[in-house]
Amino acid sequence: xxESEKHSSDKDDYVPLKEQEEWRDVTPIPQEEEPNTVCPxxxxxxxxxxxxxxxxxxxxREVSQRALDLTGRVIEVNPGHYTVWMYRKQLxxxxxxxxxxxxxxVAEISEIHHKNYQLWHYREALISRLLxxxxxxxxxxxxxxxxxxIRRELLFATxxxxxxSKNFHAWSYRQWIVRTYGIWDQELVFVDTMINEDVRNxxxxxxxxxxxxxxxxxxxxxxxxxxxxxxxxxxxxxYAVEKIKLAPNNESPWSYITGLLLRHAPAxxxxxxxxKLQALAAEGSGYASSITTTPMYWSAxxxxxxxxxxxxxxxxxxxxDMAKDACDLLAFDHDPMRGKYWEFRKSQLxxxxxx
Amino acid sequence: xxxxxxxxxxxxxxxxxxxxxEAQKEVExxxxxxxxxxxxxxxxxxxxxxxxxRHRLLRAKHEQFINDSIHGLSSxxxxxxxxxxWIPFWCLNSLDVMxxxxxxxxxxxxxxxxxxxxxxxxxxxxxxxxxxxxxxxxAAVMALVVVGGEEAYSVVDRHAMYRWLMEMKQQDGSFAVHxxxxxxxxxxxxxxxxxxxxxxxTRELVSGCAEFIARCQTFExxxxxxxxxEAHGGYTLCGLAALEILGCTDVLDLGRLAKWMCVRQMPFExxxxxxxxxxxDGCYSYWVGGxxxxxxxALRRSANDDYLYERPALQRYILACCQDxxxxxxxxxxxxxxxxxxxxxxxIGLSLSQHYVxxxxxxxxxxxxxxxxxxxxxxxxxxxxxxxxxxxxxxxILRPVHPVYGISFGPLAQGIKYFYSLPPLAELLV
Numbered sequence: 001x002x003e004s005e006k007h008s009s010d011k012d013d014y015v016p017l018k019e020q021e022e023w024r025d026v027t028p029i030p031q032e033e034e035p036n037t038v039c040p041x042x043x044x045x046x047x048x049x050x051x052x053x054x055x056x057x058x059x060x061r062e063v064s065q066r067a068l069d070l071t072g073r074v075i076e077v078n079p080g081h082y083t084v085w086m087y088r089k090q091l092x093x094x095x096x097x098x099x100x101x102x103x104x105x106v107a108e109i110s111e112i113h114h115k116n117y118q119l120w121h122y123r124e125a126l127i128s129r130l131l132x133x134x135x136x137x138x139x140x141x142x143x144x145x146x147x148x149x150i151r152r153e154l155l156f157a158t159x160x161x162x163x164x165s166k167n168f169h170a171w172s173y174r175q176w177i178v179r180t181y182g183i184w185d186q187e188l189v190f191v192d193t194m195i196n197e198d199v200r201n202x203x204x205x206x207x208x209x210x211x212x213x214x215x216x217x218x219x220x221x222x223x224x225x226x227x228x229x230x231x232x233x234x235x236x237x238x239y240a241v242e243k244i245k246l247a248p249n250n251e252s253p254w255s256y257i258t259g260l261l262l263r264h265a266p267a268x269x270x271x272x273x274x275x276k277l278q279a280l281a282a283e284g285s286g287y288a289s290s291i292t293t294t295p296m297y298w299s300a301x302x303x304x305x306x307x308x309x310x311x312x313x314x315x316x317x318x319x320x321d322m323a324k325d326a327c328d329l330l331a332f333d334h335d336p337m338r339g340k341y342w343e344f345r346k347s348q349l350x351x352x353x354x355x
Numbered sequence: 356x357x358x359x360x361x362x363x364x365x366x367x368x369x370x371x372x373x374x375x376x377e378a379q380k381e382v383e384x385x386x387x388x389x390x391x392x393x394x395x396x397x398x399x400x401x402x403x404x405x406x407x408x409r410h411r412l413l414r415a416k417h418e419q420f421i422n423d424s425i426h427g428l429s430s431x432x433x434x435x436x437x438x439x440x441w442i443p444f445w446c447l448n449s450l451d452v453m454x455x456x457x458x459x460x461x462x463x464x465x466x467x468x469x470x471x472x473x474x475x476x477x478x479x480x481x482x483x484x485x486x487x488x489x490x491x492x493x494a495a496v497m498a499l500v501v502v503g504g505e506e507a508y509s510v511v512d513r514h515a516m517y518r519w520l521m522e523m524k525q526q527d528g529s530f531a532v533h534x535x536x537x538x539x540x541x542x543x544x545x546x547x548x549x550x551x552x553x554x555x556x557t558r559e560l561v562s563g564c565a566e567f568i569a570r571c572q573t574f575e576x577x578x579x580x581x582x583x584x585e586a587h588g589g590y591t592l593c594g595l596a597a598l599e600i601l602g603c604t605d606v607l608d609l610g611r612l613a614k615w616m617c618v619r620q621m622p623f624e625x626x627x628x629x630x631x632x633x634x635x636d637g638c639y640s641y642w643v644g645g646x647x648x649x650x651x652x653a654l655r656r657s658a659n660d661d662y663l664y665e666r667p668a669l670q671r672y673i674l675a676c677c678q679d680x681x682x683x684x685x686x687x688x689x690x691x692x693x694x695x696x697x698x699x700x701x702x703i704g705l706s707l708s709q710h711y712v713x714x715x716x717x718x719x720x721x722x723x724x725x726x727x728x729x730x731x732x733x734x735x736x737x738x739x740x741x742x743x744x745x746x747x748x749x750x751x752i753l754r755p756v757h758p759v760y761g762i763s764f765g766p767l768a769q770g771i772k773y774f775y776s777l778p779p780l781a782e783l784l785v
Contacts, residue, residue: 031482034471036464038425039442041432055484081437083485086535121537165374166633172584179583200375202631206585209574247371251618251631259574262611290369299614337359337622341613341663344656348610 014046017053022066028052029059050074058087063094075109079116089125099130107156114160120169124176127153136181145186153177158190165194171203175210187211199243205252209260212236228264236260237268241276244291248280254296258303270308277301295335298326302345320349358667358746360390360405364622375632382634385689386624389676407667410674410747412705413683417698418455420683421446424695425461439481440472440491444498445695451501451763452702452753466507469495473510477519489523489532492516493545496552500770501762508773517555517780520546528563539580540571544593547600548760551729554774561601568594569606575631576611577619586615588629588642595649596759602723602732604653613650617663619643625668626676626688636687637677638697640704641761644669648712648736648758655716658739666708670746673705703761706753711742730775733759734768 017023030052031043043051050073057067071088074081092102103126106119113119131149144150154177160170178187188211194204212232228236240257244250261269277300280291291297305323309316324346331342365383368376390405398404425446428435435442443465450457472479472495478487479495499507523530523542530542543564550556570582571594577586578594591612598604619627619639627639647662656663677685677697684693685701714735720728738755745752754763 029484032471034467036467037471038461038465038468039428039439039446041428041436041439042430043433043436044430047430047433047436058484078434078436080434081485082488082533082536083437083480086486086533089535117537166630168585168587172581175583198373198375199371200373200632202633203585205631206573206575210583213574247369247373247376249367249369255575255615255618255631259576259611263574290367294367335622337364337620337625337665337668338617339359340661340665341617344613344660344663 014049016045016049018049023053026053026056029055044077047074047077050077054084054087063091065095067091068095068097072105076112079109079113079118082118085118085122089122092126093129099126102126103152103156110156110160114164114167115169117169120173123153123156124173127177128180131181133180141183141185144181144183150177150181150183154186154190161194165198165201166203168203171207174207178211184211195243199246200250200252202252205256209256212260213264228260233261233265233268234272237272237276241273241280245280248290248297249294251296254300258300262303262307266307267311269304270311273300274304274308277304293334295330295338298330298334301326302330302349306349323349358405358407358671359665360625360668360671361402362387362623363402366623378634379632382688383623386635386672386676389689393675405671407671407746408748410671410751412453412674412747412751412753413678413680414453414455416680416683417453417678417685417702418450418683420679420693421449421455421695421698437481437485437488438491440469440479440488440495440498442695443468444494444501445699447498447501448762449695449699449702451766452699452706452756454754457502462502462504462507465498465502466510469499469507470510473512474519475512475515477512477515477517477522486533486536487519488536489530489542489545493548496549497760497762500552500760501766503766503769505773508770511553513553513555513774513777514780516549516553517557517560520550520555520560524560526563528565528567540568540578540590540593540597541580543568544597547597551600551733552760552770552774554730554777555780556729557780565598565601565603565606568598572607572612576608576613576615577630578607578612585630588619588627588639588646591616592642592646592649595646595653599649599652599759600729600733602728604649607653609650609653613654613663616643616646616650620664620668624672624676625665626672627669634688635672637673637685637704638687638700640669640673640677641700641707642704644704645707645758645761648707652714652716657716658711658713658742661742662711666744667746669708670705670744673701673708674747674751677701702753703756706756707758709743709745709752710738710755711744712736712738712755712758730771733757734771737764 018028031048050070054070054074057070068088068091071084071091074084075088103123106123109119127149131147136144139147157170157174160167174187178184187207191204191208191211194201237257240253243253257273261273277297302323305319309319327342327346327349331339335342366376366379368380393405393409394403395406447457447465472481474480474487479492480487481491496511499510523546525531525538529538530546531538532542546560547564550560568578571578571580571590573579573586575586578591579586580590595604598606621628621635624635626635626637627643628635629639629642647664651662676689679686679693682693685698686693687697718735720732720735722728723732736757756763757767760767
């Protein structure tokens with residue numbers, strides 16, 4: 001064990017823990033080297049060393065600052081190590097570590113490891129302890145949004161989304177904060193901002209539905225199948241159409257508005273949405289050509305006519321014919337990659353069954 | 356008949372550029388260059404047609420890539436230290452699907468390796484100092500079934516596994532993936548695959564699962580990890596496959612789901628993306644492509660009607676764009692490095708596209724309510740040879756796999772036969 005065996009990393013010269021005074025009292029537990037292991041990983045000396053000491057302190061359930069520091073170093077190198085995250089959580093709780101510092105540390109980890117799952121789940125646990133439901137229930141939405149803990153978390157998620165606009169974990173984390181603390185109104189503002197930034201950001205459109213309708217277990221005042229207020233429907237239709245006009249060949253607003261109306265206000269598909277779409281198609285050449293060449297327009301017409309036929313049985317035959325024509329147009333001209341799907345859809349219209 | 360391909364299918368951004376459209380166009384440029392090399396020059400004046408007869412699955416290169424990995428992985432793989440049970444699964448299942456040789460020595464060593472990853476109190480983890488994890492357990496159990504044989508099957512303590520699964524079980528029907536871990540649809544899928552294979556299904560285990568999955572279907576029609584979260588290919592396969600095990604795919608709005616799945620196929624690239632307005636990725640060949648046989652059955656479509664998507668276009672994407680001709684192995688898209696995860700999912704996605712696998716609607720088992728109908732229903736799945744569609748040489752053909760389990764029918768049947776010949780759990784007799 002001489003100088004020549006020291007492992008050198010990019011950042012600093014790594015000093016093995018066995019050479020550190022602080023760790024003299026600990027007998028490391030090395031990984032068992034089994035012969036004939038398939039897919040063995042050639043761990044770095046640094047990782048092997050850190051893990052052998054971490055195993056030792058975990059085995060004796062040590063609660064100490066040095067154990068906490070060690071978990072941090074391991075996570076930096078292997079952020080997917082969920083067991084070490086769990087151990088760190090215990091340590092933080094038992095040591096009474098300052099939550100602010102801990103949140104800062106998590107933020108540092110997220111800078112290096114953008115797509116890591118565990119750090120978000122860990123953060124949830126920290127926040128739940130910092131701001132429990134009982135305390136939160138006593139505050140208004142306004143107060144909650146201005147509460148330092150919540151402001152900080154929303155900013156953290158926003159930063160992650162700035163770096164990766166569709167970061168699955170970040171958007172999901174925002175849903176957790178919003179429904180845990182009931183701060184729905186500010187989320188709609190955030191959604192608007194993100195849709196303005198990129199009208200094709202589907203995570204933002206999904207969030208819009210979430211804000212309006214809750215997460216299936218329902219916002220306090222809404223259940224998933226409840227009808228929406230007329231004014232809300234009007235507003236959402238206008239909003240979606242405005243965004244469609246920006247770039248008609250964009251799946252998100254189409255799927256949003258047809259999805260919303262199909263679930264919560266199907267009659268408005270043909271009462272309100274259809275006239276607006278037809279107006280766009282009849283407008284000057286700019287919109288007309290973009291909108292009538294995008295498959296999503298014809299696809300929406302299929303949904304709309306199908307529903308209209310159900311509600312108005314005496315006009316059903318004409319409406320279904322228009323829907324079938326749209327399917328043909330899609331299959332042959334505008335959306336041939338989905339030819340088999342449009343064939344299927346058409347056959348369902350003929351059979352009078354729902355697609 | 357030429358298969359669908361056209362530069363007309365390129366994304367139209369309506370002259371309104373955003374980050375999304377720019378990223379999409381960049382990928383299309385790259386993939387366009389790959390496809391242009393395959394276009395029959397004589398067809399250029401008429402738009403250009405790809406000569407799909409030239410695609411070759413580079414078996415030997417992929418075998419080499421996999422065997423090298425089996426031998427050893429570099430320190431870069433430290434980041435997979437907590438997912439080690441997955442690695443033999445990716446390797447062996449890929450070899451099996453290609454019909455490559457898995458000799459006795461490899462079987463023995465894989466069994467021994469996985470035995471060390473088995474936790475006596477239930478589940479699998481990378482080493483004894485890590486918590487058992489539901490996804491790792493799923494991978495380990497599937498790997499042992501691919502290996503096959505009593506020695507491999509008996510690695511798992513079924514009673515311990517059941518008790519551990521019930522510890523992971525949540526009140527709302529979902530499962531946490533480890534103690535204190537995240538809860539999502541993936542957990543349900545892993546738990547049900549394990550339980551249905553090992554013959555440890557009970558009413559308590561499956562209660563609330565279908566309802567939870569249904570709540571995860573979004574307004575778009577696809578399924579997300581948790582109620583409210585964006586619809587995503589991975590979770591869609593997990594949800595649909597779990598419901599197929601349970602025999603209740605009808606809890607979903609299947610029409611809307613079918614539409615969402617079909618729109619995942621990229622008109623220009625031919626492969627699938629995982630979410631609306633995101634980029635193509637080879638692994639969705641399984642997560643989305645593999646869901647088509649499942650929805651075919653759920654919609655009660657016959658084998659005379661093909662799957663609802665363009666099979667040749669997907670196969671073209673995998674063979675032309677996802678194979679790394681230099682390093683071997685398969686990948687997300689050109690420009691990305693091949694890896695074992697993408698290798699397996701591209702291959703099983705390719706298999707599920709080459710073969711038509713389904714259940715004859717005339718023989719479908721009506722009573723799905725009992726947990727005991729599970730093995731019978733799962734074993735009804737099989738390939739219909741007349742409906743296969745192989746792009747490129749016929750030697751590209753892979754072994755057919757079961758869409759729920761992602762492994763080939765031979766090992767699957769052997770495994771089910773073994774585990775269902777064992778006595779039921781003591782828990783059931785109480």
